Amino acid sequence: MMLLNLAWRSLLNRKTTVLLTLFSLSLSVLLLLSVEKVRLEARSSFANTLSGTDLVVGARTGQIQLLLYSVFRMGNATNNISWKSYQKIARHRQVAWTVPISLGDSHRGRTVIGTTTDYFRYYQFGKQQPLTFAQGAAFTDLHDVVLGARVAEELGYQLGDKVVVAHGMGNTSFARHEDQPFRVTGILAPTGTPVDHSLHVSLRAIEAIHVGWESGVRLPGAQGKADLASADLTPKQITAFLVGLKSKMATFKLQRAINNYRGEPLMAILPGVALQELWQMIGVAEQALLAISALVVLTGLVGMLSVLLGSLNERRRELAILRSVGARPWHIMMLMLLESSLLTLAACMLGTLSMYALLAGAAPLIQAELGLKITLGALTLWQWQLLAMVMLAGVLAGLLPGWRAWRNSLADGLSVRL
Amino acid sequence: MTAQPADSAIALTNVEFGWPGQPALLAIEQFQLLPGERLFLYGASGSGKTTLLNLLAGVLVPDKGDISLLGSSFSQCSARQRDQIRADHLGFIFQVFNLLPYLSLLDNVLLPCRFSARRAQRARQRHGSEEAAAHFLLATLGLADPTLLKRPVIELSVGQQQRVAAARALIGEPELIIADEPTSALDSDMRETFIELLNSQVAQSGSALLFVSHDMSLATGFSRSLSLTELSEASRVV
Numbered sequence: 001m002m003l004l005n006l007a008w009r010s011l012l013n014r015k016t017t018v019l020l021t022l023f024s025l026s027l028s029v030l031l032l033l034s035v036e037k038v039r040l041e042a043r044s045s046f047a048n049t050l051s052g053t054d055l056v057v058g059a060r061t062g063q064i065q066l067l068l069y070s071v072f073r074m075g076n077a078t079n080n081i082s083w084k085s086y087q088k089i090a091r092h093r094q095v096a097w098t099v100p101i102s103l104g105d106s107h108r109g110r111t112v113i114g115t116t117t118d119y120f121r122y123y124q125f126g127k128q129q130p131l132t133f134a135q136g137a138a139f140t141d142l143h144d145v146v147l148g149a150r151v152a153e154e155l156g157y158q159l160g161d162k163v164v165v166a167h168g169m170g171n172t173s174f175a176r177h178e179d180q181p182f183r184v185t186g187i188l189a190p191t192g193t194p195v196d197h198s199l200h201v202s203l204r205a206i207e208a209i210h211v212g213w214e215s216g217v218r219l220p221g222a223q224g225k226a227d228l229a230s231a232d233l234t235p236k237q238i239t240a241f242l243v244g245l246k247s248k249m250a251t252f253k254l255q256r257a258i259n260n261y262r263g264e265p266l267m268a269i270l271p272g273v274a275l276q277e278l279w280q281m282i283g284v285a286e287q288a289l290l291a292i293s294a295l296v297v298l299t300g301l302v303g304m305l306s307v308l309l310g311s312l313n314e315r316r317r318e319l320a321i322l323r324s325v326g327a328r329p330w331h332i333m334m335l336m337l338l339e340s341s342l343l344t345l346a347a348c349m350l351g352t353l354s355m356y357a358l359l360a361g362a363a364p365l366i367q368a369e370l371g372l373k374i375t376l377g378a379l380t381l382w383q384w385q386l387l388a389m390v391m392l393a394g395v396l397a398g399l400l401p402g403w404r405a406w407r408n409s410l411a412d413g414l415s416v417r418l
Numbered sequence: 419m420t421a422q423p424a425d426s427a428i429a430l431t432n433v434e435f436g437w438p439g440q441p442a443l444l445a446i447e448q449f450q451l452l453p454g455e456r457l458f459l460y461g462a463s464g465s466g467k468t469t470l471l472n473l474l475a476g477v478l479v480p481d482k483g484d485i486s487l488l489g490s491s492f493s494q495c496s497a498r499q500r501d502q503i504r505a506d507h508l509g510f511i512f513q514v515f516n517l518l519p520y521l522s523l524l525d526n527v528l529l530p531c532r533f534s535a536r537r538a539q540r541a542r543q544r545h546g547s548e549e550a551a552a553h554f555l556l557a558t559l560g561l562a563d564p565t566l567l568k569r570p571v572i573e574l575s576v577g578q579q580q581r582v583a584a585a586r587a588l589i590g591e592p593e594l595i596i597a598d599e600p601t602s603a604l605d606s607d608m609r610e611t612f613i614e615l616l617n618s619q620v621a622q623s624g625s626a627l628l629f630v631s632h633d634m635s636l637a638t639g640f641s642r643s644l645s646l647t648e649l650s651e652a653s654r655v656v
Contacts, residue, residue, distance in 0.1 A: 009520040010520055013520035317515055318518060321515075321516065321517070322518075323477070324504075324510040324512070325505070325529040325532075326506070326529075326530055326533030326534050326537075328501045328505075328533075329497075410477075414471065414472060414475050414510060
């Protein structure tokens with residue numbers, strides 16, 4: 001207790017260097033904990049992208065690729081599937097519902113999805129949360145569009161605004177379906193998933209805007225909306241569809257049946273499994289991030305070590321005085337260990353506190369920018385373990401100056417001349 | 419091994435010491451300090467004063483011979499036991515910078531009581547509490563002013579600092595006080611006052627005093643004075 005008091009007073013006496021060391025060590029602890037926190041949130045947010053869906057069906061391709069374009073709306077589908085095949089599977093007796101997805105068009109870089117109103121009924125994210133409308137309602141008319149929350153926010157669209165869809169993906173598409181503008185009828189509530197970044201129209205609308213575009217560009221003489229009356233707007237093909245089953249028991253049976261479908265090469269994936277697999281690929285980056293923050297902590301500890309070692313020389317007098325009043329060499333060693341332990345403990349506490357302060361302050365920003373919902377909870381077991389490892393490393397770091405001081409105090413005895 | 423009379427504070431027999439690779443710095447055939455005796459030890463710089471003090475403190479071990487403090491022979495003690503003897507029975511006053519800058523004046527005086535249960539107990543026996551003992555010693559050394567006690571020790575004058583160091587050496591009544599040039603940083607009239615105060619306090623507590631200095635003019639008021647050069651044969655050889 002007395003040594004603790006001495007160590008504490010001695011640290012206070014060297015405020016400037018000690019505070020700087022504490023600051024850098026706290027920062028590194030803050031970084032370590034925050035990276036871990038964001039990693040956890042990212043993982044759970046990732047796993048929450050899609051729920052309630054038993055199978056995702058598309059043309060035969062890699063399971064991650066299918067997941068990427070159907071759920072994350074990233075990349076392009078290599079092949080579509082025929083409307084006939086979709087109809088056949090949708091009518092299967094085990095199938096409770098299906099949500100078709102047709103991709104290929106965009107609006108200012110955001111994906112436009114052709115689907116049915118079942119999308120708003122059956123699509124679920126997070127812990128089986130359905131989509132809800134912040135304003136308006138689902139599309140009813142051919143040229144109605146429902147916007148994801150972020151699309152409306154970023155582009156400043158209101159209900160009733162006109163939206164022109166571009167052919168193909170990308171921001172600078174020259175082929176725009178200008179002859180058939182859409183009207184905003186609904187805006188979805190934020191979900192923190194790719195839904196927020198999508199525009200939703202009916203499958204018939206996708207067909208409609210491509211009337212007269214059969215060759216990929218607008219044909220001369222095509223008259224836009226005027227041609228639609230005579231056109232058959234039944235979709236001929238879609239990109240993928242989500243399937244909900246009556247009983248989970250049938251999942252594997254139906255998956256096998258779809259994979260062996262004779263009409264065309266199809267593929268059905270379990271979204272949970274595919275998400276897991278995708279996360280494992282991304283996981284390498286997260287490991288790297290963790291490794292880097294561990295290195296930052298190490299840098300902080302080395303900084304502390306150099307400060308403690310550097311102070312030893314100017315403290316020889318102090319240690320000689322302690323020896324003269326009866327301190328044993330192990331007292332001197334303990335003093336050093338206590339100093340490094342106190343510093344590390346303070347840094348761990350300060351780092352943890354500032355992590356909470358930072359997260360509380362930045363949560364709205366992270367939610368808005370990354371769609372990541374940060375919840376402030378107790379530290380996880382792993383975070384406690386990380387802190388314990390930092391603590392252990394801090395105490396061990398004190399061994400070196402402790403040993404040096406112990407050796408100095410034996411060599412110097414009571415006689416350090418200034 | 420020579421049996422030492424238990425009634426000497428310090429006894430050196432045939433002690434030799436030299437740093438490795440160098441000729442012997444000290445060679446003392448016989449030296450004794452009696453309990454309660456106040457000895458002025460004259461030593462010019464480089465005569466091995468500091469080495470002698472480290473030997474007496476048990477921090478250094480002689481190459482030959484035996485040192486015993488209060489009847490216990492260092493050559494039979496482990497480093498641990500020597501540390502214990504130093505903590506319990508020895509008080510030190512150095513030249514300058516005796517105090518820990520981050521402790522209060524009172525805490526500086528109380529330091530020996532933190533490391534030695536024996537000195538803490540003796541302070542309590544005599545004065546009721548360790549703090550009371552510290553206040554008593556500070557008062558007799560002319561540091562009773564309560565505003566002084568609250569000031570950081572680095573703001574004290576050198577003379578005041580040395581008196582705090584004296585109070586620290588005296589607390590818990592150790593049997594032996596070793597003072598290493600404690601007055602060299604003081605001006606001349608402060609010197610005499612300090613030595614008078616120290617002598618009277620040491621006399622009161624019945625401790626033995628070994629006062630080492632290179633200034634012969636301070637030798638008055640001690641019960642005996644001795645030159646380290648006379649004591650150590652090694653210096654005569656050099």
